[in-house]
Amino acid sequence: MIQRFLEPIGNVVIRLFEETGRFFIMLGRILFWSPRPPYDIREHFKQMQRVGVDSIPVVFLTMLFTGMVLSLQAYNGFARFNATSLVGSVVTLSLMRELSPVLSALMVTGRVGSSMAAEIGSMRVTEQIDALEALATEPVQYLFVPRVFASVLMMPLLVVMGDVIGMIGGYFVAVSLLGTNSVTYYDSQFNYVDMVDFTSGIIKAAVFGLIFSVVACVRGYYTVGGAEGVGRSTTRAVVVASLTILLVDFFLTRLLF
């Protein structure tokens, strides 16, 4: 009876340790291989386009509506104690410090992380990864380094764009829909906002980029069991990466500020 109760808990704990171990081992291998030649510049640019440029529409829409709804909600709340002049600051602070990095990272994980895991997983089950190794090419170097590098580099850029788009969305709602004075709102956006608010979001974005890309690579790399296995890997990559991002977000916020 007790054993039946404890067994699933034990399995979850083992899987948790296994997953964490694989993550850090893979991270170590990626760091080991990244400075080594040959450098495949074409592959680097291809991945940057995939993670960065191709994700612009998703991040654009996500952050536009987030900025808009944030402005709406903040105005609603602050109007109750005549503090609507603070709406701009609250919107900017929330976007830069929290919403832009986290929401962008979650959207990009769904869009790019899943496709990375699926691509690498199907390369694994069709022996393409073995073929790479047989051709004296380290898969970590050829496949994973460009993907992780592109994610760490592109996520902060997407977040900068997300910050700006979110603020524009907030401005639009506050000024055009709710009738706030445009000059007051514009100024209030930058009151109380420090450079550190901006940089903290950027640091978070880079860390989240690292997390989702490494998780996707690990899940893809350890795929077993044909098409079904690829599906399982893809789902798990997105779930594990998203949860890890939310978890790490808390600790990063606590640690940095």
Next chain:
Amino acid sequence: MSSRETGQAYPVSSEAKIRVEDLHKSFGNHVVLDGIDLDVGTGEALVVVGPSGTGKSVLLKHLIGLLRPDSGRVIVDGQDLWAMDHLERVNFRKKFGMSFQEGALFDSMTVYDNIAFPLRRSGKKPAQVRERVEECLELVQLPNIASKRPSELSGGMRRRVGFARAIAHKPEILLFDEPNTGLDPIMTDIIAEVILGIRKQLRATIVTITHHIPSARKIGDRLALLSGGHILFQGSPDEFMKSHDPAVRQFVEGRATGPLTGEFEKGLHRTIGEAR
């Protein structure tokens, strides 16, 4: 080494290019290789035959260091694959060319880019790459398909493009994993002919895995029968065909009952017993 005419046409040295010593490998509780000893001479063409699921591909992947033995050694050109560090092993694989069961072509690239892959990685100039890719495609009898995607090719074509990619960098050792499984009889023979053509041109040491006896006889200087994790028989194709070894006889004649299927039969009896 071989009494066959085709075998004598190529220089075969008795010095071992590949030596496998007491190789053991299990996956979980399932023992796949249970003490394999095998030598492949320089320039020799060895064909490993055996029933499906007996670990032939696992053996082949050990030869190139894609799998790590639980115990035992794989020695290539006098060097133990697993005594090297990781970086050395990755570079050492340049000696090898391997073709996979379904071709394992990179489906994000064209046929041209697939074959060019090892050449570009080793820093060859575009003109040299183009020349060699065309040469390789001709050798596998597939000219004019360089711009196609792997998904547009038939099974037989994919395997041959896989061969072309494996030989592009002129390796000393070639490994063919089930090159003709699942193909029609004519394509099966074409594949065997292509392998002979490659051998003639590259003069490489070749290890092929198949369960197609006529191809094995055509390609190999020597045949080895792998079953139950052991090499049960080794010899020239003639010796193989004339052998009275019950396992060899069962495989050659393709019988369902015999020593090779002992485990299978035991399982069958158990199932029938349980059903009763």
